[in-house]
Amino acid sequence: MFLSLKYFISQTISLETFKSDIARFGYNRVNSVSEEGEYAVRGSILDIFPVNFDSPVRFDIDDDKLRTIYSFNLKTGKNIWEHRVVIILPWKKRAAEATGFSSEMPLANFVDIEKGDYVVHNRHGIGRFLGLKNFEIDLKTVEHFVIEYQGGEKLYVPRHDLHLVQKYIGFAKKPPRLFKLGSREWEKVRKMVEKRIQRIAAELLRVQALRESLKGYAFSKDSQWQGEFERAFPYQETSDQRKATEDVCCDLEDIRPMDRLLCGDVGYGKTEVAMRAAFKAVMDGKQVAVLVPTTVLAEQHFYNFSKRMKDYPVKIGMLSRFRTKAEQKDIVKEAAEGRIDILIGTHRLLSKDVVFKDLGLIVIDEEQRFGVTAKERLKHMKLLADVLTLTATPIPRTLYMALAGCRDMSVISTPPQNRIPVTTQMIHFDEEIIEDAIRRELRRGGQVFFLHNHVEDIEPLAQIIQRLVPEARLAVGHGQMPGRELEAVMLKFLKGEIDVLVCTTIIESGIDIPNANTLIVNRADRFGLSDLHQLRGRVGRMDIKAYAYFIIPEHAHLSGIAKKRIEALQKFSGLGAGFQIAFEDLQIRGAGNILGQEQHGYISTIGFDLYCRLLKESVENIKKEMETTHAVSQTI
Numbered sequence: 001m002f003l004s005l006k007y008f009i010s011q012t013i014s015l016e017t018f019k020s021d022i023a024r025f026g027y028n029r030v031n032s033v034s035e036e037g038e039y040a041v042r043g044s045i046l047d048i049f050p051v052n053f054d055s056p057v058r059f060d061i062d063d064d065k066l067r068t069i070y071s072f073n074l075k076t077g078k079n080i081w082e083h084r085v086v087i088i089l090p091w092k093k094r095a096a097e098a099t100g101f102s103s104e105m106p107l108a109n110f111v112d113i114e115k116g117d118y119v120v121h122n123r124h125g126i127g128r129f130l131g132l133k134n135f136e137i138d139l140k141t142v143e144h145f146v147i148e149y150q151g152g153e154k155l156y157v158p159r160h161d162l163h164l165v166q167k168y169i170g171f172a173k174k175p176p177r178l179f180k181l182g183s184r185e186w187e188k189v190r191k192m193v194e195k196r197i198q199r200i201a202a203e204l205l206r207v208q209a210l211r212e213s214l215k216g217y218a219f220s221k222d223s224q225w226q227g228e229f230e231r232a233f234p235y236q237e238t239s240d241q242r243k244a245t246e247d248v249c250c251d252l253e254d255i256r257p258m259d260r261l262l263c264g265d266v267g268y269g270k271t272e273v274a275m276r277a278a279f280k281a282v283m284d285g286k287q288v289a290v291l292v293p294t295t296v297l298a299e300q301h302f303y304n305f306s307k308r309m310k311d312y313p314v315k316i317g318m319l320s321r322f323r324t325k326a327e328q329k330d331i332v333k334e335a336a337e338g339r340i341d342i343l344i345g346t347h348r349l350l351s352k353d354v355v356f357k358d359l360g361l362i363v364i365d366e367e368q369r370f371g372v373t374a375k376e377r378l379k380h381m382k383l384l385a386d387v388l389t390l391t392a393t394p395i396p397r398t399l400y401m402a403l404a405g406c407r408d409m410s411v412i413s414t415p416p417q418n419r420i421p422v423t424t425q426m427i428h429f430d431e432e433i434i435e436d437a438i439r440r441e442l443r444r445g446g447q448v449f450f451l452h453n454h455v456e457d458i459e460p461l462a463q464i465i466q467r468l469v470p471e472a473r474l475a476v477g478h479g480q481m482p483g484r485e486l487e488a489v490m491l492k493f494l495k496g497e498i499d500v501l502v503c504t505t506i507i508e509s510g511i512d513i514p515n516a517n518t519l520i521v522n523r524a525d526r527f528g529l530s531d532l533h534q535l536r537g538r539v540g541r542m543d544i545k546a547y548a549y550f551i552i553p554e555h556a557h558l559s560g561i562a563k564k565r566i567e568a569l570q571k572f573s574g575l576g577a578g579f580q581i582a583f584e585d586l587q588i589r590g591a592g593n594i595l596g597q598e599q600h601g602y603i604s605t606i607g608f609d610l611y612c613r614l615l616k617e618s619v620e621n622i623k624k625e626m627e628t629t630h631a632v633s634q635t636i
Contacts, residue, residue, distance in 0.1 A: 006162040007059065008085040010132065011066040012141055018046055018061060026091040034074065037091040047072075050088045055239075055414055057086055073414060074239055080415060084113060087163055118168035118176055119147060120607040124155055125179030125186030126168055150180040169608040176604065193602050194614055201618035205626075214383060216257035217360060219284045222249065225312065229279050232308075233272060235416060241269045244410040248277045248388060251408065252361070258386035264412030266537025267419070267512070270390045271301070273412075274363045275308055277388055282314050282341045286360025289381070290344040293369035295320040295483070296490055296506045301344045301365075303494065304512070309342075319345030319354070322487045350377040364389045392534065422540040424548045426524075426566060434520060435468040437549055438500060441518035442472060447493065448500045449507060449538055452522045455480050461522070462502040469500070477503040508534050517546040524550035525562040532569055533581040 005021055007013070019041060023029070027039045027048060033056045039048040049056040053071070058079070060068045069086055070079040113119060119129045127147035133156065134141050144156040145165060157165055170176055179186045230245070244262055251258035264270045278288040290305075292298050302318040309316065317331045317340040328348070334340045338357030343349065347370060362385050364378070427433055441448050452461050455478050462476050475498045477489045486506075492498045496515055501507075508531060519539045524532060532550065540546030552558065552566060568581070603611045 004090075004163050005088040006085065006159050007066060007069065007088070008132075008143075008159070008162070009066060009069060011143055011159070012064055012134075013061065013066055014064050015041070015044060015046065015061045018059070022046075022048060022088075025088065028091075048088070050086075051091050055080060057083075075236070080413075085162070113145075113165070113167050118170075119165050120168050120610050121147060121155065121157070122164040122610065123186075124149070124181060125189070126176050126607065127155065127178055130154070148178070150178040153181040155181060166607065166609040170604045176607075189605060193606055193611070194618070196602060197611070197614050198618045198622075201615055201622055205619060205622055214257055216255055216386065217286070218255045219252040219280060219286075219360070221253065222280065223283050225283060226276075226280055229309075229312070230276055232311075235269075238269065238412065238414040238416060240264070240412040240414040241273060244270075244273045244412055245276050247408070247410045248273060249280065252277065252280060252386060258361075258388065258408070260387070260408040260410060261389050261391065262410050262412070263391055265415075266392045266534060267541050268412045268415060270392075270412060271304065271512075273410075274365075274388060274390060275305060277361060278305070278342055278363060279309065279312075279314070281361040281386075284360070285358065287335070287338065287340070287356045287358055288342045288361045288363065289349055289356065289359060289385075290342060290363045290365070291349050291370075291378075292344065292346060292365045294506060294508070295322055295346055295479075296486070297365065298322070298344055298346050299487060299490055300494075300512065303491075305342060305344065314341050315339065316342045316344065319343060319348045321346075321348075321483045323483075347374045350374050350381070359385045361385055362387045366391055392537070420540065420543065420545055422519075422536055422546045422548050424536065424550070424570060426550050426552055426570065428554065429522070429551050431464075431468055433549070434465070437518055437520060437547065438465070438469050438472065441547075442469070442499055444544075445515075446518065446544075447496065447498070447513060447516040448472075448518045448520065449516055450500060450502045450520045450522070451505065451507065451535065452502060453504045453526070455504060458502060458504070465500060465502060472499040473497065474500045474502065477501055477506060479504060479506050505531070505535070507538055512541055513538070514541045517541075517544060518549075519547070520549045520551065522551045523553075525552045525558055525566065527565075529565045529568055530581055532565065536569075 005025060007018075019029075019039075022039050027037055030038045030040050033040050033047045033049045036049050036051055036053070039046060041047075044061050046059045046061065047056055048059070055071045056074060058068075058070045058072050059066060069083045071081050071083065072079050113129055115129060115131045117129050118126060120126050124147075127149045130146040130148050132143050133146050134143055135156070136142075142158055144158050145162065147155045147157060147165070149155060168176060244264075248258070248260060248262075251260055262270050262273060274290070278290065281288050290301060292301060298318055298320045299322055302316060305316050315334075317334065319328055319331055323331065331340065331343070332354055335343050336355050336357060343354075343356075348354070359381075362378075362381055364387065367378075367389050370378070438448050438450075450461075450465055452458050458476060458478060462474060466472070466474050475489050475492065477486055477493075479486070481489075489498070489501070493501045493516075494513060501516075517539045519535060521527070521532070521535055527535070536548045539548060550566070550569070552562075558566070606614075
């Protein structure tokens, strides 16, 4: 049985029992938690930093009831996320590693299950969570999870077996069918999927082994300039940023080629980690390619990289349609001769005429936004250099590969210091509301994005905005404009010379304008959920209140899917909502085209969480077999 402590909202437990359990699991009591393995008590509040967690967790126990559970920012003490359930592993000098892995070990530290959700019990299959029920056992009141199965049969799961239950995530448009309690059907289905997963695990390891068999380049230890560069970061570094930087640094200094996935919500500082990696590569005489999905983002990165590295002898180039053919030809020649250290660009970087004299690092921003042809070219490039991939909303393929141990992953889940969640409002098209929203932003010296994703009538709409706020410095930006003209508009907005930018989705990926803190999106019902979350991430980059207004038609006119998207966007509006948004979006629209129909079918059958656990278990078992075989061959 997997050893763990399970705590959930409304659980009956005394503070003394809580402290006793935590101490028994090897946690050390301190005045204030600062690292894994510690806990602290202040009145009815207990803080603990569990093993393998990205941030500490705060429990509030009142009158022997567990009232709230929050993860919180270690430096500011502010709450980050609220949770319904937390599972804590023992602290025994990296106990998680000693425990090993099995399909009964939860992959996620936080398991948020609400009444009515479909859940997967490891041994009984898919059911529906109905809520909590108390039973008197040995003169003690014990809460049980109540799960309904086919035919209305109910399973009561005591809290010590809670680790066997996970929320069902199937990425299917229709709900899963419930299993029948007591039958052997679930066991047969699970064994069938396990056999198929073993084939997938073997293929993943074959690809990984091929890459690792290649001898990479081991970068030198950090130089003095590296330390200076990192200390010059103009914002307060988060603990997750520091940990991600250390992970990437270790990878670069290893002879094994790096292939690391860096996950973090919009605005959480992934680009800074990438800049540090790029700077380290250049300091060792290597070139860096930074691949981004849009021309505007390429311009943004070029501006930020240049500004950040202006005090050092680093030459940065940019390839996109913002450059003339003659300019592109010169840039390609300089890259081939080694005279450009960092080359930033769109898919143009993947053209056959683009070669590097000594490529050491490839940074890929939002890989899922590139097409099939681009990804094939990337496969070839990845064999030549270390690779760092950045993503705000990881698609299932990259996520489960990371979880399965076939790809290294770092997560930035701690928001920047003093970050405030964006206030999100759904409105109908109302000129008075729009005028008030823009004027309020302008009064405090800020800037506004007004997004309208139809080029055909964007100019008339811009005229309406100008009429509402005649004193605003307004400009229009969209992808069909001449490159030089669009570049000039974006640079003016970046420098604060434009108050209101009426634009299309050219701002969707990675655009960071700290002074722009009001976003208005026209016809938000026409966008995907992840797209809306990405757009919302364009504001709220500073420690001042930001606003996102999503204009939708009268509710009765919304499609069923649009209603679900709007509801999810309102539900997941707090800091760090990117992962929930990604999963919710995939559940709404399905994911067969992303995962492939075969794997999508397996995930729909047993749920994404159990699929990942079984995949990870298969990978680890195959690795152990390979290690044993290698050890035996060495002794013969």
